[in-house]
Structure formats: structure tokens, C-alpha cells
Amino acid sequence: MAPRRAAARAAARRRILRGWLFSLPALIAYCGFVIYPLILGIQYSFYKWNGVGPSEWVGLANYIRVFTxxxxxxxxxxxxxxxxxxxxxxxxxxxxxxxxxxxxxxxxxxxxxxxxxxxxxxxxxxxxxxxxxxxxxxxxxxxxxxxxxxxxxxxxxxxxxxxxxxxxxxxxxxxxxxxxxxxxxxxxxxxxxxxxxxxxxxxxxxxxxxxxxxxxxxxxxxxxxxxxxxxxxxxxxxxxxxxxxxxxxxxxxxxxxxxxxxxxxxxxxxxxxxxxxxxxxxxxxxxxxxxxxxxxxxxx
The missing domain is CATH 1.10.3720.10 (MetI-like)
Structure with a gap:
């Protein structure tokens, strides 16, 4: 029974690993096109920046302006x-x-x-x-x-x-x-x-x-x-x-x-x-x- 359980656990681990490998490209694409731009957007929201020149830290000033x-x-x-x-x-x-x-x-x-x-x-x-x-x-x-x-x-x-x-x-x-x-x-x-x-x-x-x-x-x-x-x-x-x-x-x-x-x-x-x-x-x-x-x- 023990060898069977070990084989079953090994097969389950292989299935999980294959699942991760198959989903890895989608995960990379999601992080590259959704998560990373979102993080950058949050970062930019705390600065005054024209998109080209140097940026200036303004804290929550941009958010205050949105609500006022x-x-x-x-x-x-x-x-x-x-x-x-x-x-x-x-x-x-x-x-x-x-x-x-x-x-x-x-x-x-x-x-x-x-x-x-x-x-x-x-x-x-x-x-x-x-x-x-x-x-x-x-x-x-x-x-x-x-x-x-x-x-x-x-x-x-x-x-x-x-x-x-x-x-x-x-x-x-x-x-x-x-x-x-x-x-x-x-x-x-x-x-x-x-x-x-x-x-x-x-x-x-x-x-x-x-x-x-x-x-x-x-x-x-x-x-x-x-x-x-x-x-x-x-x-x-x-x-x-x-x-x-x-x-x-x-x-x-x-x-x-x-x-x-x-x-x-x-x-x-x-x-x-x-x-x-x-x-x-x-x-x-x-x-x-x-x-x-x-x-x-x-x-x-």
C-alpha cells in the first residue's frame, strides 16, 4: 500500500507541475501587461511628471485634486x-x-x-x-x-x-x-x-x-x-x-x-x-x- 500511495503522490505532483508549466506563459503575460503597468500607474500617481522631463514627488496631491x-x-x-x-x-x-x-x-x-x-x-x-x-x-x-x-x-x-x-x-x-x-x-x-x-x-x-x-x-x-x-x-x-x-x-x-x-x-x-x-x-x-x-x- 505504501508504494502505491507514494506513486499516487508523485503522479499528483507531476500533474500540478504540468499545470503550472502550462499556465506559466499566461501568468507571465498577465504580469507583463496588467500587474506591471498597474504598479507603474500607482507609482506615477504620486509624482508630478509630464512624461518626458524630471518628475517631482507630490505625495497625495494628485488624489486630492481628483476629489476637489x-x-x-x-x-x-x-x-x-x-x-x-x-x-x-x-x-x-x-x-x-x-x-x-x-x-x-x-x-x-x-x-x-x-x-x-x-x-x-x-x-x-x-x-x-x-x-x-x-x-x-x-x-x-x-x-x-x-x-x-x-x-x-x-x-x-x-x-x-x-x-x-x-x-x-x-x-x-x-x-x-x-x-x-x-x-x-x-x-x-x-x-x-x-x-x-x-x-x-x-x-x-x-x-x-x-x-x-x-x-x-x-x-x-x-x-x-x-x-x-x-x-x-x-x-x-x-x-x-x-x-x-x-x-x-x-x-x-x-x-x-x-x-x-x-x-x-x-x-x-x-x-x-x-x-x-x-x-x-x-x-x-x-x-x-x-x-x-x-x-x-x-x-x-
């Missing part, structure tokens, strides 16, 4: 507003659309609807932003449609209006992310035991009760994943804003990603840009980690 500068605080506020468009609307719409598509009979229309809904997800965000900026123009498709249905009094330069610029940009994010939410929810609904639906229908339950008591509880993991992804997309948004408004008009659509870009590359203040980037990372973690913890707690 009205422009930077306004960009954080705009990012939280975008959560309503990047998270709430796509997740809610995806739930409803997935339920409706799932209730259809399998066929060409069902497959075509899934493909159409997912198409925005595979379009580069920069291209989507450019296309929507044309549609939002004074003579663009949105205003032409409003004029065609007798709502011409609502027409305006949507991205140039202080009141509508941020919601208009947010709706682009909703359009892009709704397809991803729908497809993932469709996959999740397919894993729910169909006998649960049959039992509820035998009890004479309505569509709404079936949706609330069976579908939503069965999609807890998918909801947690999508809320996490979309919140990160809202707080770190850059491509859509850059290609549509560049943070304007004024600072109506200014978000942390644009602020960091301006501070680092236009104002050449690498220290402040790094500090703002670290603050943004902490904000993202503070929003995402409780969601993940809650999702794991509900599965126990």
Missing part, C-alpha cells in the same frame, strides 16, 4: 448616469426580448431575430459612434423620422444640446449592449428546467407570474454577469464618447476615460492622469465586487 476638481467630479457623475443606459435599459430589455423570443416556435424568424439583435455587439464602437453621430445630426435620420411622423418640434442637434447630449450617447450604449444581454439570457433560459414552466402553466399562472417566479430566479448568474460587464462598460466608456462628442458640448458628456486621455496626452500631466485612473479602478471595484458577492451568496 469640479470638472473631474462632474465626469464621474456623468459615468454614473450612463449606468442607467448601459446597464438598466439593456438588461431589462434583454430579459423581455429573450423571454419573447424563447416563447416563439423554433424557426428562421427566431434565428434571424437573434442575429439582428447581436449585430451591434460585433460592430466596432468607434464605427458605431460615427454612424450614430450622423444619425443624430440636424439633418440626420433621427430628425427626419421625427418630421415624418409629425413630431418635428422635437427635432434638434441631439449631440450638440446640453440637455440631450448625454442621454443620446447613453442610448448608443443601450443599442450596442441589448443584443449581448438578449443572447446571454436566451442561453440561460435554455438551461432552466422546462418542467417548472409546465407546472406553473398547469396552475393557470399568467405570463408575468411565470416571468417573475421562474425566469428571473433562474437567470441570477446571467444577470450578475451582465450587470458586472455593463457597469464596467459605463464607468470606463471612451470609444463612443470620443467619436461622437469628445466630452462636449462643454462638459455635458465628459467621462473619466476622456478626462484621463486629455490630462495625460493633451495637458501632459501623467501623475494626475494616473491618479484618476487608480480612482476609477477603485470605483469600478466598489461597484462590481458587491454584485459578485451577492450573486455567490444567493447560490448557496
Amino acid at each position: 476638481d469640479e470638472t473631474l467630479l462632474a465626469s464621474i457623475g456623468n459615468a454614473f448616469v450612463l449606468i442607467a443606459f448601459f446597464t438598466i435599459i439593456p438588461v431589462a430589455s434583454g430579459l423581455v426580448l429573450a423571454t419573447l423570443i424563447r416563447s416563439m416556435k423554433p424557426g428562421p424568424f427566431s434565428s434571424l431575430s437573434q442575429t439582428i439583435l447581436f449585430l451591434p455587439q460585433i460592430i466596432p464602437l468607434a464605427a458605431a459612434g460615427i454612424a450614430w453621430s450622423w444619425m443624430y445630426a440636424q439633418t440626420g435620420a433621427v430628425n427626419q423620422l421625427l418630421n415624418a411622423v409629425g413630431l418635428g418640434f422635437l427635432a434638434r442637434p441631439w449631440l450638440g444640446d446640453f440637455q440631450t447630449a448625454l442621454p443620446a450617447v447613453g442610448l448608443i450604449g443601450s443599442w450596442v449592449l441589448t443584443g449581448l444581454c438578449t443572447v446571454l439570457f436566451l442561453t440561460g433560459i435554455g438551461k432552466i428546467d422546462q418542467s417548472l414552466y409546465e407546472a406553473v402553466r398547469l396552475d393557470g399562472a399568467s405570463w408575468w407570474r411565470e416571468f417573475v417566479t421562474i425566469t428571473i430566479p433562474g437567470l441570477r448568474q446571467e444577470i450578475a454577469v451582465l450587470v458586472t460587464i455593463t457597469i464596467i462598460a459605463a464607468l470606463s466608456s471612451f470609444d463612443i464618447i470620443y467619436t461622437t462628442t469628445l466630452g462636449g458640448p462643454g462638459r455635458a458628456t465628459l467621462v473619466p476615460g476622456i478626462s484621463i486621455y486629455r490630462i495625460g496626452f493633451t495637458q501632459s500631466d501623467v501623475g494626475l492622469a494616473s491618479a484618476f485612473g487608480i480612482v476609477l479602478m477603485v470605483i469600478v471595484l466598489a461597484c462590481v465586487l458587491p454584485i459578485q458577492r451577492l450573486a455567490r451568496a444567493n447560490d448557496r
Whole structure:
């Protein structure tokens, strides 16, 4: 028995060693492209540096400026507003659309609807932003449609209006992310035991009760994943804003990603840009980690 145990332990050690060897390249790449830049960013955040000349130690001055500068605080506020468009609307719409598509009979229309809904997800965000900026123009498709249905009094330069610029940009994010939410929810609904639906229908339950008591509880993991992804997309948004408004008009659509870009590359203040980037990372973690913890707690 002893030789067998020794052989089993040796085999287990070999498997562990092979696992480490196989994962070593990925670990090296992760450290080189994620951990090392993060450490450098933290280091730079304590200095005043233009990226070329000598640096000057300023301690926490950059972080204090992040939390006292009205422009930077306004960009954080705009990012939280975008959560309503990047998270709430796509997740809610995806739930409803997935339920409706799932209730259809399998066929060409069902497959075509899934493909159409997912198409925005595979379009580069920069291209989507450019296309929507044309549609939002004074003579663009949105205003032409409003004029065609007798709502011409609502027409305006949507991205140039202080009141509508941020919601208009947010709706682009909703359009892009709704397809991803729908497809993932469709996959999740397919894993729910169909006998649960049959039992509820035998009890004479309505569509709404079936949706609330069976579908939503069965999609807890998918909801947690999508809320996490979309919140990160809202707080770190850059491509859509850059290609549509560049943070304007004024600072109506200014978000942390644009602020960091301006501070680092236009104002050449690498220290402040790094500090703002670290603050943004902490904000993202503070929003995402409780969601993940809650999702794991509900599965126990």
C-alpha cells in the first residue's frame, strides 16, 4: 500500500507541475501587461511628471485634486448616469426580448431575430459612434423620422444640446449592449428546467407570474454577469464618447476615460492622469465586487 500511495503522490505532483508549466506563459503575460503597468500607474500617481522631463514627488496631491476638481467630479457623475443606459435599459430589455423570443416556435424568424439583435455587439464602437453621430445630426435620420411622423418640434442637434447630449450617447450604449444581454439570457433560459414552466402553466399562472417566479430566479448568474460587464462598460466608456462628442458640448458628456486621455496626452500631466485612473479602478471595484458577492451568496 505504501508504494502505491507514494506513486499516487508523485503522479499528483507531476500533474500540478504540468499545470503550472502550462499556465506559466499566461501568468507571465498577465504580469507583463496588467500587474506591471498597474504598479507603474500607482507609482506615477504620486509624482508630478509630464512624461518626458524630471518628475517631482507630490505625495497625495494628485488624489486630492481628483476629489476637489469640479470638472473631474462632474465626469464621474456623468459615468454614473450612463449606468442607467448601459446597464438598466439593456438588461431589462434583454430579459423581455429573450423571454419573447424563447416563447416563439423554433424557426428562421427566431434565428434571424437573434442575429439582428447581436449585430451591434460585433460592430466596432468607434464605427458605431460615427454612424450614430450622423444619425443624430440636424439633418440626420433621427430628425427626419421625427418630421415624418409629425413630431418635428422635437427635432434638434441631439449631440450638440446640453440637455440631450448625454442621454443620446447613453442610448448608443443601450443599442450596442441589448443584443449581448438578449443572447446571454436566451442561453440561460435554455438551461432552466422546462418542467417548472409546465407546472406553473398547469396552475393557470399568467405570463408575468411565470416571468417573475421562474425566469428571473433562474437567470441570477446571467444577470450578475451582465450587470458586472455593463457597469464596467459605463464607468470606463471612451470609444463612443470620443467619436461622437469628445466630452462636449462643454462638459455635458465628459467621462473619466476622456478626462484621463486629455490630462495625460493633451495637458501632459501623467501623475494626475494616473491618479484618476487608480480612482476609477477603485470605483469600478466598489461597484462590481458587491454584485459578485451577492450573486455567490444567493447560490448557496
